[in-house]
Amino acid sequence: MERRGFLKAGTAGFASLMAGTGLLSWSPRSQAATISKTYYVTAGTQTMPDGVSVYVKGFSDSAADLNVPATPIICQEGDTLSITVINRLSVTHNLVIGGLKAGDPPLASTGDIAAGGSKTLTYTIPTGKAGSYLFYDNKTSYNVLLGLHGGLAIMPAGKTDELYSGSPKFKENKQLFWIFNDIDPVLNRAVQQGTAIPTNLTPRYFTINGQTSLPPGAVGFDDPTRDAMANPMTKLEGLVGDRTLVRMLNAGMCSHAVHTHANHMEWLTDRGTVRPQVWKKDTLYLRNHLGKIDAIFPFEAPPDAYPPVTHGHFPMHLHDEMSQTAGGGMYMFGAMTEIIYK
Amino acid sequence: MGMKGGGGGGGMGSACYVYPGTPATPGRVTPDVTFRRGIYMNGSMTFDDGNSVPIWGFTDLDAGQGQMDGMGGGSFPSPAIRVTEGQIVHTELTVGMMWMHTIHHHGIEPSTENDGVGHLSWDVTGGTYTYQWQPKHAGTYFYHCHTNTPLHAEMGMYGGLIVDPKPTPGDPAGTKRAFYNGPIYDAEAIWVADEIDPAFHSLPWYAGTCGGDVGLNNLNPQYFIITGVDGANSALTHPGVAVTMPLGQTLLARYICAGFHPQKIDFGGLTVSVVASDGRPLPAAWQTQAIEAHSAERYDCIIKPTSRGTWTVTVQFLHWRTGAVMGTARTRINVI
Numbered sequence: 158m159e160r161r162g163f164l165k166a167g168t169a170g171f172a173s174l175m176a177g178t179g180l181l182s183w184s185p186r187s188q189a190a191t192i193s194k195t196y197y198v199t200a201g202t203q204t205m206p207d208g209v210s211v212y213v214k215g216f217s218d219s220a221a222d223l224n225v226p227a228t229p230i231i232c233q234e235g236d237t238l239s240i241t242v243i244n245r246l247s248v249t250h251n252l253v254i255g256g257l258k259a260g261d262p263p264l265a266s267t268g269d270i271a272a273g274g275s276k277t278l279t280y281t282i283p284t285g286k287a288g289s290y291l292f293y294d295n296k297t298s299y300n301v302l303l304g305l306h307g308g309l310a311i312m313p314a315g316k317t318d319e320l321y322s323g324s325p326k327f328k329e330n331k332q333l334f335w336i337f338n339d340i341d342p343v344l345n346r347a348v349q350q351g352t353a354i355p356t357n358l359t360p361r362y363f364t365i366n367g368q369t370s371l372p373p374g375a376v377g378f379d380d381p382t383r384d385a386m387a388n389p390m391t392k393l394e395g396l397v398g399d400r401t402l403v404r405m406l407n408a409g410m411c412s413h414a415v416h417t418h419a420n421h422m423e424w425l426t427d428r429g430t431v432r433p434q435v436w437k438k439d440t441l442y443l444r445n446h447l448g449k450i451d452a453i454f455p456f457e458a459p460p461d462a463y464p465p466v467t468h469g470h471f472p473m474h475l476h477d478e479m480s481q482t483a484g485g486g487m488y489m490f491g492a493m494t495e496i497i498y499k
Numbered sequence: 500m501g502m503k504g505g506g507g508g509g510g511m512g513s514a515c516y517v518y519p520g521t522p523a524t525p526g527r528v529t530p531d532v533t534f535r536r537g538i539y540m541n542g543s544m545t546f547d548d549g550n551s552v553p554i555w556g557f558t559d560l561d562a563g564q565g566q567m568d569g570m571g572g573g574s575f576p577s578p579a580i581r582v583t584e585g586q587i588v589h590t591e592l593t594v595g596m597m598w599m600h601t602i603h604h605h606g607i608e609p610s611t612e613n614d615g616v617g618h619l620s621w622d623v624t625g626g627t628y629t630y631q632w633q634p635k636h637a638g639t640y641f642y643h644c645h646t647n648t649p650l651h652a653e654m655g656m657y658g659g660l661i662v663d664p665k666p667t668p669g670d671p672a673g674t675k676r677a678f679y680n681g682p683i684y685d686a687e688a689i690w691v692a693d694e695i696d697p698a699f700h701s702l703p704w705y706a707g708t709c710g711g712d713v714g715l716n717n718l719n720p721q722y723f724i725i726t727g728v729d730g731a732n733s734a735l736t737h738p739g740v741a742v743t744m745p746l747g748q749t750l751l752a753r754y755i756c757a758g759f760h761p762q763k764i765d766f767g768g769l770t771v772s773v774v775a776s777d778g779r780p781l782p783a784a785w786q787t788q789a790i791e792a793h794s795a796e797r798y799d800c801i802i803k804p805t806s807r808g809t810w811t812v813t814v815q816f817l818h819w820r821t822g823a824v825m826g827t828a829r830t831r832i833n834v835i
């Protein structure tokens with residue numbers, strides 16, 4: 158049993174996410190810097206849209222927080238990351254930064270962190286590592302599914318508007334993460350109770366940046382602390398021309414089809430590898446087992462409107478529609494967010 | 500609360516988080532082309548093993564199909580919508596008061612009101628809504644219902660949507676191109692690959708919307724189909740699916756991944772030239788013998804066999820979590 162630090166997700170800690178624009182804000186530096194961050198491994202429960210409480214773990218901002226996913230880190234090539242992880246739980250954990258490309262070894266790892274202990278990971282980022290990363294716990298195959306994950310954005314040195322040096326450009330400070338997860342409470346309960354870990358999982362909840370969408374009329378609708386359609390960390394909001402970089406990371410167990418309405422996306426990378434050409438896609442195949450995609454949502458006027466429009470509300474949803482449900486029903490309570498043309 | 504119900508009468512039941520409406524179309528103009536769609540909720544599909552499942556879909560009112568056909572439903576997939584880029588299109592959707600549905604023209608990017616997403620606009624019930632749009636990009640699309648989508652799309656509420664390019668100047672009449680100034684083709688196939696879980700096909704249209712576990716998170720398909728035809732055997736020879744073409748001709752195969760699980764299509768040893776995806780030309784054609792795709796992706800494949808023969812095209816349906824092959828659907832290209 159893991160009872161230490163039993164918390165409610167999505168309460169404290171969210172304030173820090175709400176600071177600023179909600180997007181990943183970034184000012185380039187001519188000098189490399191040391192980026193220091195401390196995460197606390199905490200556990201508690203998160204209430205799903207059907208009222209079911211699910212045991213989750215997070216890399217949290219304080220011992221009193223439970224953040225799923227972790228507060229993201231943004232830095233640039235040449236910086237030194239100094240990430241301290243304090244394990245508040247009663248089993249061993251770790252934090253690894255996944256490799257840039259599929260099959261690459263992790264960039265860095267804390268190594269095992271015993272119950273109650275702490276470790277600091279120090280890593281100086283070489284040139285050529287600009288991109289999007291998932292950091293997560295790989296002490297077990299399932300810790301990442303419990304919520305122990307977060308996004309790391311490494312910018313090319315001195316750049317504000319490129320994914321990698323020379324990439325298609327997005328608008329300064331218009332970038333965010335979409336981190337997807339799939340939850341089968343049977344797994345979470347087994348971890349909580351210390352019973353045998355099931356292998357044949359059937360996810361029942363589907364999240365984007367730790368939340369589900371909540372449609373009009375639902376409790377919590379339009380509340381950014383609860384509704385993925387309203388969360389400024391997640392929703393795409395802009396004016397025509399606000400080209401936005403979306404860093405998609407799959408922490409979950411299922412492959413997903415990421416579908417935007419209103420515009421096709423410019424597909425830049427798949428699993429860390431730069432695509433040989435930029436394809437324009439309304440649906441992107443985001444692989445499971447830590448798959449990732451970088452794409453630019455161009456925020457052009459929706460091309461097929463008549464009369465033409467420059468304002469509107471549209472969804473981004475996963476097209477593997479099982480992911481748009483909660484607890485086996487409740488369509489629209491899944492991994493979806495909103496695209497808003499202001 | 501989100502409890503809205505919507506209309507009444509037998510079969511209505513109670514639905515939650517639905518947004519009934521049939522307002523006037525903003526900025527409505529006289530269209531270049533109109534498609535009049537009703538719905539059917541009483542179709543069926545029989546598989547090669549003799550079993551059948553209920554199917555829902557859209558009807559073509561102009562072809563005399565009903566808006567709530569009581570006599571066995573309409574076609575599956577639903578009748579295709581085929582337009583030319585630049586046309587102003589009306590898709591009129593008429594739905595009885597017992598049900599709610601929408602039409603989302605997948606990959607077409609119109610205004611919010613015409614996008615067919617219930618919670619951001621309305622679910623059509625007890626009347627007609629006219630979706631107005633003007634496609635700007637030739638290519639392969641599909642249309643489907645966006646109400647309780649995990650159920651309604653699985654039930655079969657989809658059809659092909661093809662946007663043909665404007666004629667390229669200098670082309671002889673009848674020249675067919677994949678997109679403006681794009682590759683010329685002679686023969687065409689539309690392969691809509693989908694999987695069917697019979698457990699979904701006994702549910703009411705509003706299933707799960709008020710909560711409760713109706714299994715919509717867990718699609719366990721038993722049948723694997725191409726363009727409404729069982730891919731176990733029938734699609735190998737069905738004239739609407741299998742291709743027979745003379746040597747020397749060029750085939751445009753429009754592959755639409757219409758299921759919810761990932762797929763892999765293999766062209767049986769033929770190398771295809773993928774010239775477009777999701778209604779956009781690729782910057783350079785991609786030569787391949789197989790394509791991995793996920794739900795709603797489309798790939799336009801130019802195929803020019805260099806000898807007579809028969810090639811078997813196989814679609815594998817891969818479980819979204821395990822990646823295991825759940826089943827396959829097959830058709831053929833016969834070059835004579």
Ligand SMILES: [Cu+2]
Pocket residue numbers: 599600601644645646651656
């Ligand atoms: Cu429907």
Ligand SMILES: [Cu+2]
Pocket residue numbers: 476603605643795
């Ligand atoms: Cu769609």
